[in-house]
Every structure is written in structure tokens, then in C-alpha cells.
């Protein structure tokens with residue numbers, strides 16, 4: 490593409506993105522399409538001949554832009570937020586233009602060094618001690634996979650060399666509330682799902698450290714080799730917080746690797762007043778935090794911090810001749826030695842731009858706003874006799890269900906419990922069909938539970954108030970329809 494044409498096309502692409510973000514509230518948050526519909530519209534024989542750029546960009550506007558699920562929409566409340574700031578978009582654009590592949594220092598000196606700088610800026614902002622170092626990965630799943638490869642190495646001393654045949658069967662400990670990526674890491678690392686022991690949780694769905702200690706003792710007696718513990722700060726289902734300090738005590742006594750999954754909630758540690766939830770994480774061997782979830786960094790960016798970079802490297806490094814630097818100079822840090830793959834994006838570029846643009850204070854202010862909005866929503870739910878909250882809301886997620894006042898006290902009856910589950914599922918589907926918001930669900934103690942996760946950089950108070958109003962309106966409508974059905 491000739492330079493002049495590229496420049497004009499980049500401007501056009503910039504307009505597409507800027508128009509999109511300007512008009513975003515006009516889109517149904519979940520696009521009105523059904524599976525296969527887009528394939529029918531867009532598929533055909535492979536393009537044998539080149540097509541004019543203007544046709545391609547026209548189709549991008551007409552077919553691509555409207556048919557994503559609009560994660561950037563301020564009324565996107567599903568799963569966990571993952572929204573991209575304007576400055577992050579610029580960072581992505583620059584990094585894409587440079588096509589920087591930062592696997593060795595020499596394949597992208599500035600990529601490698603900005604990674605070192607921004608990992609340390611984040612570490613300091615999060616209040617963690619200077620002995621934590623780290624690396625950016627694409628996702629928390631890969632950060633945790635790498636951390637648990639290091640835990641495996643730590644437990645066996647030689648798994649990266651000898652595999653697992655030489656050691657007793659390994660055991661990892663976590664709770665049933667842990668993210669599925671932990672069990673998947675165990676599947677990939679040869680530990681297997683049977684090697685993951687789910688430790689009991691208390692009423693707040695937080696891991697019981699006494700049960701953890703007992704499980705380790707039992708397993709040692711039965712011939713297992715305990716390898717590590719994964720504690721979660723902000724579980725995926727309800728944002729429960731494991732007692733990391735007590736778990737760190739167990740790990741210290743047992744000589745086990747402690748990995749803390751704070752993929753979602755971690756950014757809130759930028760706010761000193763939130764650090765109570767993180768007590769003890771400074772004693773972890775490794776920690777994962779996802780800037781692409783609640784730090785407004787465009788997808789993808791996951792931060793793995795560890796106090797044991799050398800073990801991470803032992804677990805994952807393999808330097809073939811063709812990657813060796815032979816000019817005799819200091820080679821700098823070659824980040825591929827700390828991750829499962831070779832090629833990697835230079836995520837330090839966008840992070841450096843973003844941290845400078847917002848400052849830590851700017852990030853804190855935005856996070857605090859989301860925390861306040863979530864607390865206000867939780868209070869509104871608590872004050873409404875037709876709704877009930879099903880979990881504490883320490884971060885930006887509020888878990889609740891519709892429970893018409895007429896059913897209060899009868900939730901334990903099997904027929905009522907089934908009616909409540911069905912009614913809440915219907916309510917969620919009706920809400921999402923409106924296109925005015927998008928939310929997702931979980932089950933809490935078996936009950937169908939609505940989740941509103943606040944953390945999108947574009948979400949304002951009015952969006953949360955509109956969502957809550959709509960929830961109540963549609964619940965009342967459904968209740969009316971149910972009542973007429975019952976008559």
C-alpha cells in the first residue's frame with residue numbers, strides 16, 4: 490500500500506473508530522444477530538482478485554462494526570468489564586504500526602525496556618515490594634499457566650528437564666470458586682484435573698486455610714507431592730476474597746508456591762484504602778492482574794508479577810542456537826524466556842503511553858467512581874423488598890436476584906426456588922433482548938443470580954441508574970404477566 494494511500498486509509502480507519510465510540514450508545518449492546526447469520530451474509534468463495542479498499546472499509550462499517558458485542562458500550566455489565574481507553578487505542582495503533590515483536594531484547598529494545606519500566610511502575614502503584622519483577626502476557630490464563638509451571642519447577646526441582654515421571658504425583662490447591670484457567674493450567678502441565686484439590690470455602694465463599702492445611706497433610710501422607718496453592722482475590726462468580734495472609738502462612742510452613750489470582754480485582758490495589766482486601770499478597774510467589782479487565786488497557790494485557798523470576802525462567806526458558814546473541818554485548822532481558830511461547834507483542838508501549846496519560850491518580854479516580862457506583866447499586870437493591878443481594882460486593886460486581894416480596898420466606902420450598910430461578914433467567918433474557926444493556930449470570934448456592942459488573946471506562950452514574958430502573962420495570966412487567974397467567 491503506497492504511503493499516501495495508507496495515510497488516507499489510516500485516517501478513514503480512525504474515523505471508523507472515533508465515529509463508533511461517539512455513537513456507541515446507539516447500538517444494541519448485544520447485536521441483534523443469531524448464530525450463523527453473519528456467515529450466511531459474509532461467506533462466499535475466497536477472494537481470488539483484490540478488492541478496492543473502499544469496498545472493504547465500507548463493509549467494515551456496515552457489517553463488522555455493528556455486529557460485535559459492544560464491550561465498549563457504557564451499559565455493558567456482563568462477565569467482567571474489559572474496555573479500552575482512547576490512549577490505549579492509540580498505543581495499540583502505534584504498536585501495530587511498528588509490528589514490534591518483543592521476544593528478545595534485540596528484536597525490540599524499546600519494547601523490552603518499556604516493559605521493564607511499566608511493570609515496575611505498576612508494581613509500585615499497586616503497593617508491592619521492590620523484589621517483585623514481572624512480564625506481560627496476553628491473558629490471565631497464560632500468566633497463571635506460567636506461574637504454575639514455576640510452582641511445578643519449584644516443587645520438583647527439575648520438571649522442565651525430567652518431566653513428571655521422576656516425581657510423585659503433584660497436587661495444586663485452590664477453591665471451587667477459582668477460575669477455570671487454574672484447572673486448565675493443571676491439565677496442560679501434566680498435573681491433571683485430579684491433581685487439583687478444591688479446598689472447602691466458608692459462607693463468604695473464601696478458602697478455609699485450616700482445611701487447606703489439613704488437605705496438604707492428608708495428601709503428603711497419601712504420597713502426593715504438594716506443589717502450590719492458588720488463592721483468588723475477587724473470584725469470577727461473586728468476587729469473593731480468599732484470606733491470603735493465612736494462606737501465605739500455610740504456604741510458608743509447607744514450603745509451597747503461592748500464586749494469587751487477582752486478574753479482575755487487582756487494579757483496585759492502586760487505591761490505598763482498598764489494600765485491606767489484598768493483605769498478605771506481598772508474600773505471594775506470583776500474582777496475576779489483568780490491565781485489560783479493569784485498567785482500561787485495550788485487549789490484551791495481563792501482568793504476571795513474581796518474586797522468583799529465576800524459577801520462572803528455569804521453568805520456561807529454552808534458547809536454541811538461532812536465538813542466541815553472539816555479539817558479546819550485554820543481551821538485555823529476553824522476555825520470551827519467562828513465557829510459554831516465543832513471539833510476543835510489545836505491550837509495554839501502550840502501557841507506557843496509558844500510565845503517563847492517566848497518571849496513577851487518574852486510574853485511581855476512575856476505579857473509585859466504579860466502586861462508588863457499585864456500592865450505590867448494592868444499597869438500592871438492599872432497599873427494594875422485591876430484590877435481594879446474594880453476595881457481598883467489595884469491588885465493582887453486584888450479584889442479586891429478583892425475589893418478589895410475596896415469596897419472601899418461601900425461598901426454601903423446592904417449587905418456589907425453581908420459580909425464582911426460571912423468573913430470573915427470563916428477566917435476564919428480556920433485559921438483554923432490549924439491547925439497552927447486557928448482563929450475565931452465575932449461580933450462588935444453587936440459585937440463578939444476576940450479575941451487574943461496573944468497570945467500563947465509559948460508564949457513568951446515569952447508565953447504572955438506567956439499568957436498575959429497567960431491571961425493576963421488566964421485573965414488574967413479568968410479574969404482571971405471571972400473575973395474569975396464574976389467574
Ligand code: PLP
Pocket residue numbers: 569627628629630631668670721723724725750751752753779791
Ligand atoms: N482469573 C479470574 C479471577 C478471572 O475472573 C478471569 C476471567 O474473567 C481469568 C482469570 C481469566 O482471564 P483471561 O481471560 O485473561 O485468561
